Structures are given as structure tokens and as C-alpha cells.
Amino acid sequence: MTAAAAAAAAVAGQAPEESASAPMQAPAIAPTRGFRFPAYTSVNVDGPYIAITFDDGPNPETTPKLMKILAARGVKATFFVVGTRASENPELLRQMAAAGHEIGNHSWNHPQLPKVSEAEADRQIQMTSDAIRAATGSAPVYLRPPYGAMSQGLRRHIENKFGLAMVYWSADSLDWKNRDAQAIYDKVMAQTRPGGIILMHDIHATTVAAVPRVLDALQAKGYHFVTVSQLIAMNKPMPERVAQLASGAPKPKKPGTAAKPASATGKPATAKPAVARPKPAPQPVTRTSLY
Numbered sequence: 624m625t626a627a628a629a630a631a632a633a634v635a636g637q638a639p640e641e642s643a644s645a646p647m648q649a650p651a652i653a654p655t656r657g658f659r660f661p662a663y664t665s666v667n668v669d670g671p672y673i674a675i676t677f678d679d680g681p682n683p684e685t686t687p688k689l690m691k692i693l694a695a696r697g698v699k700a701t702f703f704v705v706g707t708r709a710s711e712n713p714e715l716l717r718q719m720a721a722a723g724h725e726i727g728n729h730s731w732n733h734p735q736l737p738k739v740s741e742a743e744a745d746r747q748i749q750m751t752s753d754a755i756r757a758a759t760g761s762a763p764v765y766l767r768p769p770y771g772a773m774s775q776g777l778r779r780h781i782e783n784k785f786g787l788a789m790v791y792w793s794a795d796s797l798d799w800k801n802r803d804a805q806a807i808y809d810k811v812m813a814q815t816r817p818g819g820i821i822l823m824h825d826i827h828a829t830t831v832a833a834v835p836r837v838l839d840a841l842q843a844k845g846y847h848f849v850t851v852s853q854l855i856a857m858n859k860p861m862p863e864r865v866a867q868l869a870s871g872a873p874k875p876k877k878p879g880t881a882a883k884p885a886s887a888t889g890k891p892a893t894a895k896p897a898v899a900r901p902k903p904a905p906q907p908v909t910r911t912s913l914y
């Protein structure tokens with residue numbers, strides 16, 4: 624879609640297509656160096672903590688049903704909303720925030736952001752953050768790029784201009800493709816690990832039908848659901864050598880030749896903000912993608 628077409632679609636208030644969720648490319652986790660924030664696929668945690676995320680909503684039919692299911696189990700989730708739908712359903716966003724869920728930015732109408740002009744990408748992000756702030760009083764701190772599509776240059780631009788960190792996922796339910804509760808359950812259960820981020824979409828009735836069993840099974844295994852911000856706040860940077868082994872990066876030739884984190888032994892940067900925000904780079908905080 625050209626920038627002009629995207630802009631026209633956005634003006635028309637066109638919602639993303641039902642099939643718009645297929646990742647067009649694997650979420651690339653660019654190195655943290657040179658970026659303001661890490662890009663998260665999962666987090667290194669000590670306990671059985673996970674984040675469940677729902678993209679592409681809110682939907683006035685399916686999202687309220689999902690929120691009841693979450694509330695009945697004490698589960699806090701993260702919703703990456705599209706601006707067209709957020710601006711049409713501000714009350715749903717208020718309910719999400721009041722229930723303790725987190726709300727992130729998923730663009731205005733779901734384009735592949737690297738394929739539109741920078742000005743259009745800015746508009747997609749700004750309008751969506753504005754809609755979230757108008758509904759809830761708080762602007763988001765995370766962006767999940769539609770399709771996981773992102774370039775290094777655009778990521779750097781978005782981090783610096785909007786203060787948004789990229790959040791991807793480690794467990795893909797493929798619920799947009801498999802409109803089947805059993806298949807969704809099997810996909811999530813096979814991929815969920817401590818510190819993981821589960822990807823689902825609250826716009827599909829089949830997803831909402833699958834969620835109770837997924838939540839019950841994971842809670843029975845001892846998992847505790849937290850928001851993306853809460854999960855990232857638990858992040859424990861791995862020792863450098865462990866991080867290298869986990870990421871498959873080559874080992875340093877000799878002990879001590881590895882580059883030291885710039886401020887590893889320095890003073891803490893600043894006091895922690897009250898609300899968990901993306902942690903500043905550069906720390907070896909994410910494992911590499913599982914895809």
C-alpha cells in the first residue's frame with residue numbers, strides 16, 4: 624500500500640482486514656547497541672512469569688467477553704490496539720485500564736510500517752497513542768509493529784521520536800490462521816516458557832473460546848500472568864557468557880576480551896520511575912528469537 628493509499632484508508636477509518644495478522648517476516652531482533660531500548664521477544668526472569676498479549680482490537684463483540692474470562696482468573700494481559708478501533712471504542716480501553724491490563728500501540732490501521740513513508744509511520748503511531756491517551760489518560764510505552772515488520776532505521780527513529788520500545792513475542796498462537804480452539808491451545812502450550820510473551824488476537828471468537836483452557840492449563844502449571852511492563856521490570860540481565868550461549872553468539876577468543884557493557888560497573892543511571900518503562904539500552908536483556 625502506498626503512503627497515500629494508507630493515508631486515504633486511515634482517513635476513511637478503515638479497520639485492518641480480518642486476515643491482517645499474518646506475520647510477513649520473522650520479528651527481527653536487532654542488536655541493542657545503537658538503539659535507545661532493547662526489542663523484546665521474551666524476558667529473562669527468575670520465576671514462572673509470562674505475559675499474554677492480544678492484538679488488533681478492541682472489538683465490541685469479542686473483547687468484553689475476553690475481559691470477563693481474564694477477570695475471573697485474575698489474569699492481567701496486554702492489549703496492542705489499532706487506532707481505528709481504539710478511537711471507536713474508548714470505553715473498552717477505559718475498562719481495560721481500570722482492570723489492570725496494559726495497552727500498547729499497534730499502529731492506526733495496521734500497515735507494514737517500513738513500507739510507508741516515515742511521515743505516514745509517524746502519523747500511524749501518533750494518532751494511535753493519542754487515541755489511547757484520550758481514552759485512558761496514559762500514553763503507551765510499547766509498540767508492536769504490525770506483522771512484526773520493522774527496519775533498523777525506522778526502529779531507531781520511533782524509539783527516539785516517541786520513546787516507544789518494540790515488543791514482539793516468543794509464543795505465536797497462530798490464532799488468526801487456525802480458527803480452532805484445540806489448535807490454538809496446542810500451539811501456545813508447546814511454546815510457553817518462563818519469561819515468554821504469548822501472541823493472540825482478541826478479534827476472533829475462536830480465540831476467546833480457546834483462552835479459558837489455555838489460562839487454566841498454564842495456571843495449573845504454576846504460571847503467573849503479568850503485563851508486558853511488569854514482565855520487563857522483572858528482567859534479570861544474564862551474565863555475559865550465558866547471554867552469548869543463549870543467543871548462539873560466538874564466544875570471545877580469550878576470557879576478558881569481550882566488550883564490557885558500557886556502564887555495568889558505573890553508577891545507576893537514575894532512580895526507577897514508578898511505572899515500569901522500557902529499560903534503557905545497552906544491556907544484554909533479550910534472548911534471541913525462537914523462530
Ligand SMILES: [Zn+2]
Nearest residue numbers: 644678679769
Ligand atoms: Zn496485528
